[in-house]
Every structure is written in C-alpha cells, then in structure tokens.
Amino acid sequence: MAFEKVRDAMLATDSELVVKEINAELAKGADPKAIFDVLTDAMGEIGDLFSEMKMFLPEVMLATEAMNEAFAILGAEMQKQDQAIENLGTVVIGTVKGDVHTVGKDMVTGTLNTAGFKVFDIGIDSSPQDFVEIAEREGADIIGLSALMTATMPSQKDVIEFLESKGIREKYKVLVGGGVVTQEWADEIGADGYSKDAVGAVDVAKRLVGR
Amino acid sequence: MRGKIFTYWNRSESGPIMTEKDFDLKVYWPAVKKVVKKYNIEYNPDEVVPQSVDQINDIYKAARELFLEVGVFNVTTGRRITWTEKELDDTMKKFPSEMTVGEGRDACHFDHRVLNDPRPANCLGRVLGPQDPALLDRVFYAYASEHRIDHCCFQGIIPYINGAKVRPWSPHEISAELKRVSEMDHARRRAGRPGMSDWSSAPVSLQAAMAAMNSDSGMRKGDVRHIYIMPHLKTSYEQFTRTMATFAFGHHQWGIGQAYVGGLSGSPNMAAVVSCAELFAYCMLYNPSALGLWTADGMYFATTSRTALWVCFHAGAAWVNNTNTFSLDGAPYGVVASGPCTETYFWEHAAAAIGDAVTGMNSGGGTGWQSALTMGATPIGARFASEVCDAVCEAQIGWKEANRLVNYCLDKYMDRMDAHTLHEGGKRFDECYDVETCEPTQEYLDLYNKVKNELREQGLKNLG
Numbered sequence: 001m002a003f004e005k006v007r008d009a010m011l012a013t014d015s016e017l018v019v020k021e022i023n024a025e026l027a028k029g030a031d032p033k034a035i036f037d038v039l040t041d042a043m044g045e046i047g048d049l050f051s052e053m054k055m056f057l058p059e060v061m062l063a064t065e066a067m068n069e070a071f072a073i074l075g076a077e078m079q080k081q082d083q084a085i086e087n088l089g090t091v092v093i094g095t096v097k098g099d100v101h102t103v104g105k106d107m108v109t110g111t112l113n114t115a116g117f118k119v120f121d122i123g124i125d126s127s128p129q130d131f132v133e134i135a136e137r138e139g140a141d142i143i144g145l146s147a148l149m150t151a152t153m154p155s156q157k158d159v160i161e162f163l164e165s166k167g168i169r170e171k172y173k174v175l176v177g178g179g180v181v182t183q184e185w186a187d188e189i190g191a192d193g194y195s196k197d198a199v200g201a202v203d204v205a206k207r208l209v210g211r
Numbered sequence: 212m213r214g215k216i217f218t219y220w221n222r223s224e225s226g227p228i229m230t231e232k233d234f235d236l237k238v239y240w241p242a243v244k245k246v247v248k249k250y251n252i253e254y255n256p257d258e259v260v261p262q263s264v265d266q267i268n269d270i271y272k273a274a275r276e277l278f279l280e281v282g283v284f285n286v287t288t289g290r291r292i293t294w295t296e297k298e299l300d301d302t303m304k305k306f307p308s309e310m311t312v313g314e315g316r317d318a319c320h321f322d323h324r325v326l327n328d329p330r331p332a333n334c335l336g337r338v339l340g341p342q343d344p345a346l347l348d349r350v351f352y353a354y355a356s357e358h359r360i361d362h363c364c365f366q367g368i369i370p371y372i373n374g375a376k377v378r379p380w381s382p383h384e385i386s387a388e389l390k391r392v393s394e395m396d397h398a399r400r401r402a403g404r405p406g407m408s409d410w411s412s413a414p415v416s417l418q419a420a421m422a423a424m425n426s427d428s429g430m431r432k433g434d435v436r437h438i439y440i441m442p443h444l445k446t447s448y449e450q451f452t453r454t455m456a457t458f459a460f461g462h463h464q465w466g467i468g469q470a471y472v473g474g475l476s477g478s479p480n481m482a483a484v485v486s487c488a489e490l491f492a493y494c495m496l497y498n499p500s501a502l503g504l505w506t507a508d509g510m511y512f513a514t515t516s517r518t519a520l521w522v523c524f525h526a527g528a529a530w531v532n533n534t535n536t537f538s539l540d541g542a543p544y545g546v547v548a549s550g551p552c553t554e555t556y557f558w559e560h561a562a563a564a565i566g567d568a569v570t571g572m573n574s575g576g577g578t579g580w581q582s583a584l585t586m587g588a589t590p591i592g593a594r595f596a597s598e599v600c601d602a603v604c605e606a607q608i609g610w611k612e613a614n615r616l617v618n619y620c621l622d623k624y625m626d627r628m629d630a631h632t633l634h635e636g637g638k639r640f641d642e643c644y645d646v647e648t649c650e651p652t653q654e655y656l657d658l659y660n661k662v663k664n665e666l667r668e669q670g671l672k673n674l675g
C-alpha cells in the first residue's frame with residue numbers, strides 16, 4: 001500500500017510521527033495530494049472504529065491534532081502546485097448558552113472530523129454571537145448546536161433567530177441535537193437537521209451540504 | 212469535616228497550570244493507559260459481572276494510582292490539585308462507613324456493604340426528565356408512596372411556568388424550583404413519609420437552588436444535593452461554591468463516579484478505573500454523604516448496555532472490596548433506555564439489579580426514555596429493581612450465576628440497544644398510571660409480572 005508509514009502513524013494517532021513521515025515522503029518527491037488522500041482514508045477508518053467504540057474520544061482528538069498538523073504542511077505544498085484541499089464542508093459546533101454538557105458535542109465533533117468535515121469546536125456555554133462570529137469568520141456551511149437540558153433548548157432557537165435578525169439565516173444550515181432534543185423540536189424552531197446520535201449526525205451533515 | 216478539604220481547594224491556586232486540553236491529552240489520558248497496562252486489566256464482554264477478586268482489586272489499585280498521579284483539574288483556575296499518598300490514605304481511613312440521610316423514622320441508613328452481601332439493599336428512586344407541570348404532584352406522590360423506594364431524587368424538570376419557559380438564571384428558574392420543592396414536600400407528607408430524603412438538583416443556577424434551600428420552602432436538612440466532578444477528574448470553583456452552600460444550610464451532598472465508554476473514559480476496562488478514581492475525588496474534595504456510580508455509553512446514552520454494566524459492576528466491586536465507606540448506589544442509577552410500560556424496561560432494571568446485588572451496591576431505577584422525553588418517570592421500575600436485588604442477595608447466587616442471569620437479561624434488549632432504537636415505544640406516566648390513585652395500570656402490572664415470572668423460571672425462585 002502507498003504511504004503505509006504515513007497511514008500507520010495516523011492510526012497510531014502520533015502527530016510527531018505523522019509529520020516526520022510526511023516530510024520524508026515529500027523529500028522523496030511524493031505528490032502531496034496523494035498523501036492527503038491516504039490520511040483522509042485513515043481518518044475515515046478511525047471514525048468507523050470510534051462509532052463502533054473500538055477507538056475512543058482521546059484518540060480521535062489526538063488524530064484530529066495530527067490531521068491539522070498534516071494539513072498545515074500538505075496544504076502549503078498543494079497550494080504551490082495549485083491544488084486545493086477538499087473537505088466535505090466546514091462546521092462550527094458548540095454547546096449552547098447556559099449549558100456546559102460537553103460529552104455529546106465532543107462525540108459529534110469526533111465523528112464529523114473523521115468523516116472529512118472541517119470542524120471548529122467553540123466549546124460550551126456559547127452565545128448566539130459566539131456561533132455567528134466564528135461561522136462568519138470561517139465561512140462555515142453548518143452550525144451545530146448541542147443542548148442537553150430542557151432549560152437550554154430555547155437557546156438553540158435563539159441562535160436561529162439571531163441569524164434571522166442579521167439577515168444571514170440562509171447562509172447556514174443549522175443542525176441540532178443533544179439528549180432532550182427531538183425531531184419535533186427541530187421542526188418547531190426551523191432547524192435544517194437533527195440527529196439522535198453522533199453516527200447519524202454525519203449522514204445528516206452530508207445531506208445538508210449536498211454530499 | 213473529614214480531611215482538610217479547604218486546604219485542598221486552595222491548591223487550585225498553586226498547583227501546576229495548563230490548558231484543559233493538555234490536561235486531557237497529556238496528563239490524564241497517558242496515565243489511564245499506563246495504569247490499565249500495568250495491572251493488565253482487560254475487558255471480557257462475557258463476564259459482565261466480575262468473576263475474579265484479583266481483577267477487581269487490581270482495578271482499585273489502578274484507580275488509586277491514577278488518582279494520585281493525575282489529581283483533579285480545576286477548570287476555573289486551570290490548575291491541577293494533587294495529593295500525597297498519605298493524605299489520601301488518612302482521609303480514606305477516617306471516611307465514614309455509615310451514613311444516614313433523610314429525617315426521623317423516614318431516614319435511610321447506608322452502612323458498609325460487602326461483596327455478595329446477603330442483607331436487603333437500599334433503593335434509589337429517580338424522577339428525571341421533563342414533566343407536565345400540572346401532573347408533577349401526581350408523579351411525585353407515586354414515587355413517595357412507593358414503599359420500596361427509601362431515598363428519592365424528585366428531580367422532574369418543569370419546562371415552563373408563569374407563562375414563560377424556564378431558562379437558566381431567569382427568575383422563572385427560581386419559581387420553578389420553589390414549585391418543585393414544595394410539591395415534593397407535599398408529596399412526601401401526603402405519603403406519610405415527611406422525612407424521606409430528596410436528592411434532586413434540578414436548577415442550573417445555584418441561585419435558584421439556594422432560593423429553596425430553607426425549611427420554609429419545604430426543604431429539610433435530611434435532603435441531599437448533587438455536587439459534581441466533570442468528566443474526567445475535573446472540578447471548578449462553581450462546584451466548591453455549591454459545596455459551601457450545602458454546608459451553610461447543613462444538608463447533605465451526593466456524588467457519582469461517571470464514565471462515558473467510548474468517550475473520554477475510553478474502553479470499558481479504562482472506564483472502570485476512571486469511575487473508581489472519581490470516587491476518590493469526591494471523598495477528597497466534597498465531604499459527600501452519598502456515593503454512587505452512573506456509568507453510561509458515550510454513543511447512545513445507556514446505563515444498562517453490556518459495556519456500561521461491566522464498568523459499573525467492576526468499579527463498584529473494586530470500591531466495595533477495598534474501602535470501608537458507606538454503600539454505593541449502583542446501576543442503572545435511576546434511568547434506563549426503554550420507555551415505561553414496555554417489557555424491556557423491566558429487563559434493563561433486572562440486569563442492573565442482579566449485578567448490584569452481588570457486588571455489594573444498592574439498587575434503584577424508575578425513569579425511562581434515557582430521561583430525555585416528557586413524563587417518562589414511573590416508580591414501578593425502582594420497586595421491581597429492589598425486589599430483584601433483594602431476592603438475589605437473599606438467595607446468595609454467587610458471581611457465576613449472577614453473570615448468567617445478567618447475560619440472559621441483556622439478550623432481551625442488546626440488539627435494539629446496538630441499533631440505537633431501544634428508546635422507541637413506551638407510554639407516558641399518565642398513560643400507564645392512574646393519575647388519581649397513582650397506581651400502575653393493569654397492562655403495566657402484567658408486564659411486570661411477566662418478567663418476574665420468567666426470572667423465577669430462570670432460577671430466582673424466591674422473587675416474591
């Protein structure tokens with residue numbers, strides 16, 4: 001298999017080794033795009049193992065770090081050759097205002113990252129302004145809102161209404177989730193997508209960006 | 212006060228400083244991997260109930276080492292609080308082996324339990340998830356009058372009040388908490404159990420919780436409130452503030468070792484070590500009067516999956532066999548995935564109760580639908596779990612037979628849990644309980660009796 005060492009380093013979630021192997025391949029004159037594709041496939045494998053609970057969140061976080069470092073190197077190389085890095089789309093995700101539950105949002109960040117989305121996790125207790133500022137800055141396609149409590153579900157609606165008030169609702173697809181959230185609630189507040197779990201979130205996100 | 216908790220809190224200002232991510236990935240995670248490897252702790256999916264005392268003792272040793280190496284990260288100050296071996300041992304030596312919560316003749320006494328304890332266990336009831344405000348008193352009364360439940364988390368969430376949604380830090384949150392506490396207090400009085408302890412922690416803001424933290428509102432000193440350790444091995448000044456508020460009113464605190472299998476706690480064998488380590492964190496930081504284990508799967512919230520039960524029973528047995536603390540509340544810690552009035556609702560409770568019994572923990576239950584949907588709490592689950600648990604204790608079936616029975620129960624629902632569909636179906640409280648008498652409908656009782664009969668056929672002959 002091509003670039004086996006790069007792939008293995010990725011599956012070992014060892015960012016230092018990933019960088020070392022990439023540099024070694026580039027020094028040999030390898031095509032950065034081809035290396036990038038191998039890494040993307042490895043991330044996909046990690047995502048599958050994660051969904052099956054055979055790999056775990058800390059490993060996915062480490063793999064994501066490794067991928068980001070690889071991006072930095074390969075992206076620069078690819079730009080030199082007028083190639084562009086492709087991803088499925090950009091997602092800004094966070095837990096809404098008043099809510100500090102992070103586990104579910106982190107799981108979704110993990111599955112989206114490994115599926116090939118570029119994900120900006122803005123953390124917990126995030127205000128509508130936080131979501132919109134980062135979404136605008138990063139040119140996001142999707143805004144993902146996690147809410148775990150009955151009392152914080154209305155904060156999802158706030159983000160949608162904030163987007164409307166700024167006249168930019170149509171620029172983004174809004175994806176909602178979290179323990180208490182249901183499809184009915186998503187419909188009621190006019191969200192574009194809902195998923196009950198982190199595995200399903202990938203399918204819905206792909207659908208939202210037309211992939 | 213056991214242990215010098217204020218001295219330990221102050222280490223939040225002097226311990227090693229770092230980002231939360233560095234704590235997770237560079238301190239906590241490598242340490243978890245290291246101790247699990249050192250003690251060679253392995254997950255065997257067929258042995259949901261522990262089969263080896265050596266293994267559970269190793270889990271305890273690994274948890275102790277993990278706790279001493281990593282400490283607890285205070286997210287407010289970005290610093291790590293750590294302890295010496297001597298400090299940990301001194302506190303654990305003095306830690307109470309008995310505790311009473313609640314008041315008067317309705318008080319519930321927790322003593323130390325042992326593995327395969329033959330004595331009946333305590334039973335925790337939990338009203339969780341959103342409730343219809345108009346029916347809240349009915350649900351609370353049904354729980355308060357369920358005689359098997361001896362301590363209860365009356366935590367039903369009130370979604371709206373005074374024509375407004377109840378949002379964190381809004382004035383309505385205070386109104387909702389005042390309503391919840393007074394309805395809880397009325398329910399326990401009407402049920403003839405005024406001193407039964409309430410373990411709820413519904414409001415997000417401490418202000419709202421504190422507004423009702425007085426006897427005029429209906430809260431009593433025998434009541435218990437939740438203070439938390441965040442996943443994993445993390446705290447904050449907010450938690451210390453909550454602890455201070457409970458000290459000020461003079462009531463109790465409860466805490467749970469948590470685990471999210473697949474999430475930050477990793478694989479089941481790692482998660483067992485982590486949840487056991489979190490119990491140390493409670494003892495060192497919060498002076499708790501009650502401890503338990505709420506272990507769940509990270510991809511589909513479930514406390515009764517094969518992996519979540521493995522973690523709970525192994526972590527619980529490790530703690531029970533190596534410490535002298537008052538007993539722990541075990542799985543499912545009040546909530547299952549199936550909806551009320553389904554057969555699998557009972558199988559999930561049974562699987563949890565059987566393992567709790569032989570690992571020296573208390574039983575409990577009640578809420579269905581992963582505590583996510585409206586009106587999903589019914590006390591019959593707790594009743595059933597308590598009956599099963601006590602029958603197992605009395606029959607002294609041992610770990611091998613307990614494991615066979617738990618696997619038998621798991622076979623009834625694991626396929627749907629794996630497909631993430633177990634929460635589908637079921638009925639609301641007001642569809643499966645008579646809201647006047649607060650008794651379960653015949654349909655619900657038939658399911659309860661069906662599962663009981665099948666457990667008797669499976670050998671649990673003394674199940675009444």
Ligand code: B12
Nearest residue numbers: 099100101102103104146149150177178179197198510582
């Ligand atoms: C862990 C936990 C905590 C931890 C959180 C730690 C942390 N840093 O995350 C701590 C202890 C801090 C905590 C605190 C509180 N909690 Co809490 N908590 C939980 C618990 C037990 C598990 C949540 C969890 O992590 N689940 C595991 C993950 C994987 O599941 P999940 O989040 O649902 O995510 C999955 C899906 O929903 C989906 N998903 C999630 N987000 C998103 C986003 C998108 C875009 C998509 C598509 C999908 C998606 O994918 C995920 C994976 O498949 C739940 C119980 C429950 N039934 O969920 C209560 C629960 C959420 N908490 C509750 C409460 C009341 C509180 C407190 C108010 C208690 C208190 N008084 O102190 C505080 C509030 C703090 C705050 N301001 O937010 C209640 C809420 C009740 C309600 N209906 O409102 C619950 C339901 C417990 C209960 N049954 O009563 N809690």
